[in-house]
Amino acid sequence: MGGIPFWVLPIFLILLLQSANSADDGERKALLSFFDELSNGNRPTDISFFGWNSSSDPCSWQGIKCDPRSSVQKVILQNLGLSGTLNSSSICSLPSLTVLLVQNNSINGEISLEIGNCKGLTRLFLNDNSFSGKLPDSISRLINLKRLYVSNNNFSGDLPDLAKISGLISFLAQNNQFTGEIPKFDFSNLEEFNVSFNNFSGPVPELDRFGKNSILGNRGLCGNLVSIVCPPSPPQKMSSKKRLGERFLMFLGYILLALVFIVFFAFKLIFSKKTDGKVDDVEKKKAAVNSPVTRINESSDNKTPASRSEYSIASSNESAQMSSLVVVTNPAMKEIRFDDLLRAPAELLGRGRYGSLYKVMFDDGSNLAVKRIKDWAISSEDFQKRMSTIGQAKHPNVLPVVAFYCAKQEKLVVYEYQQNGSLFKLLHGSVSGAFDWGSRLSVASSIAEGLAFMHKELYEEGIAHGNLKSSNIVMTKNMDLCISEYGLMEVDSPTPSPVGLANKSIDPSRGRPNSPFKADLYNFGVILLELLTGKLVQNNGFDLAKWVHSVVKEEWTVEVFDKALVMDGASEERMVNLLQVALKCINPSPEARPNINQVVTMINTIKEEEERSSFLSEA
Missing domain, CATH: 1.10.510.10 (Transferase(Phosphotransferase) domain 1)
Structure with missing residues (x-):
């Protein structure tokens, strides 16, 4: 009876184990190369404690933490007296690396562009070393980065565009030699921020929540926070041909403006004569109008499928004056008209004690949320003043008003629709x-x-x-x-x-x-x-x-x-x-x-x- 020779199975198992450990071997080699340059070729004498050698498992080394798949996740090497350089190419070849901490050493040299390959990094602590040169622009590609500490080094030059890292919550860069302007971070997301004692210049961004101590020692800064008035921007030099062209356009604008006024007054004069004979008819129709405002038809269900909403628009002069949508300054909506709300299909999202909420859908795919308020005894004038005041108060955690509408029996407030609930x-x-x-x-x-x-x-x-x-x-x-x-x-x-x-x-x-x-x-x-x-x-x-x-x-x-x-x-x-x-x-x-x-x-x-x-x- 034929069968597999007994000596084949051990060989197969050996090959299988070698294949399974190949990834570990790659990470081990990358770590050893990184540590050799970081320690300037002088590894700690207590090998039994650090365990950094080619025959042991990297997950057992001092300062190395692995995930459940035995892949290196964190490298924590602070306070070890390391005096070499940072090999970004080696350390960023680790696919699961999320934390790199090498603070409080004597590491020197520049940070190479390869640091941008550490895509999974959430924490990068380089502080309290002797790094020099410019922070590479590739750092702005670390989109998962949460905390970046580079303070107490000799870094210089302009900072990379760190505002691209939307999830950054900590940035400490004090006591370096950075120059240029302070980047325009989203300071509402930052929890820690300090760039004091550098060589920054230009206007100070709106970082009142961190106070003056976060920018101390930067003599070139100006603005309210440092009580120094920023100089006006120098006017751009203009060629004689460009100046002549601008003058021509200016005079042409005056001529066109005059023509517009002439046409406007002529049209108004003609229109007023035509409408004089129709005033009596309009007055008669006023009594037939049940409501002087536009109504949105409501369904009895909490949610209804999208369909064309039914509207009834009064024809009186009063209702025409009231049917104006007041648009509050909002960058999300460049232009919105009341007629657009009338014609767009609306879906009832919910009905509460103080009104109903609708989702209004437009042909271009954009959506608005419209709150219809009922039973609020407030005058149109007070309501308009109130909404204008609220619209001026802007905060990242408060949904801004896009527009509002007010008539005697109808009040609508418009927001940008938020699809995430x-x-x-x-x-x-x-x-x-x-x-x-x-x-x-x-x-x-x-x-x-x-x-x-x-x-x-x-x-x-x-x-x-x-x-x-x-x-x-x-x-x-x-x-x-x-x-x-x-x-x-x-x-x-x-x-x-x-x-x-x-x-x-x-x-x-x-x-x-x-x-x-x-x-x-x-x-x-x-x-x-x-x-x-x-x-x-x-x-x-x-x-x-x-x-x-x-x-x-x-x-x-x-x-x-x-x-x-x-x-x-x-x-x-x-x-x-x-x-x-x-x-x-x-x-x-x-x-x-x-x-x-x-x-x-x-x-x-x-x-x-x-x-x-x-x-x-x-x-």
Whole structure:
């Protein structure tokens, strides 16, 4: 009976093992080459401790951490007295590398362009060494980078375009010799920023949140933050032919403008004569018009398929004057007309106590969200003033108003449609379990900061949100959280009674200047409870608040928290700290509630503790 010779199987197993270890061999060679240059050829004498040799597993080496697939993920070599150079080509050949920490050594030389090949890097710490030369432009290709520390080196030249790294949250570059202008980062996303004691020049960007200490020692800077007026930009020199051409165009413009005025007045004169005979007919038709405003036809269902909306437009002069759409400055919408809203198909997204929300779809594929407000006894003049004031207050975590419309019985507010849904759907949808603790903490911080900004900007006008809830917190296309429908209703949320929180009672501060702002604090506290418990809010949050208080009254227990957070290993201590913030916000006494700035400080302190703990665990 024929069979496989007994000696074939061992050879096959040997070949199989060699093939399986080939990837490890490649990473081992890359690491040894990197470490040889980093240590200037002088490896530590205690080989048994560091384990850096060609016969051992790289995952067992000092300073190397691997992922579950035994692929090198982190290289952490700080405080080792290394005095060589950084071999970017070798280290960036590791496909799973996410963390490279070599701070507090004596590494010198320049950073090569190959550093841009470390595509998966989230942390790059080069600080407290002797690096020199220019930071290569290829660093701006590290799109996953979260933290970049290059402080206390000898870097020089202009910084690369780090604003391209949209997720960057930390950039420390103090005590170098960088020149040029400070890049225009998205400072609303940054948590750490310092470029002090360099040679930067030019205007200071809007980085008030980091203060003057973040730019100290840069004598060439100017602007409000450094109390130095920036010189006017030098006028560009112009050739004589160009000047002559511009003069010709200027005079031609004057001539065309005069012709436009002549045509306009002539047309107006002719039109007025034609319409004099029709005034009586218009007056007769006024009585036949049921409503002087445009109406959007509503369906009885919460959601309806997209279809042409039915409109009835009054023909009176009054309604013609009222049918104007006031467009608020918004870069997302270059041009929008009221007629476009009339003709576009609309889908009813939802109906609430204070109005209905529609998705209006245009032929070019763009969409708008239109809020139709009902039963608000506010004059057209006051409404227009209110919306214009809200439109001037801009914050990354507050959805801007695109336009608004107001008539006697109709008020519409237009926003850019956000297709990623709301915080309510994120919490209570089918994938709510994927909403981890760190994300929920970031959401709480973003909402608080946006609310704090609006309260500060609109305090004198007495304009609070009025109807803050998780369904009014929407997600942009970049999955950033934004407060929507700010200031669309003057509503004071009722406050639960101190006796067991069982009954509704009117907020005792109602009618005072800070009453609507204290009501916002209560509603924000309910949102925090939603984030912590994962439970639905009913009865304006009183049921949820009552249940939380009943659990807390017994003792601090994990029973109050969302099971998905507990199973995910979220810090009980920090969840309890955020719960305490929520309980302060829903205090039955409005005077005992903190102000929103105090809430922001408390939440950001918890967030910083969480990030510090997460960083230490990863390192």
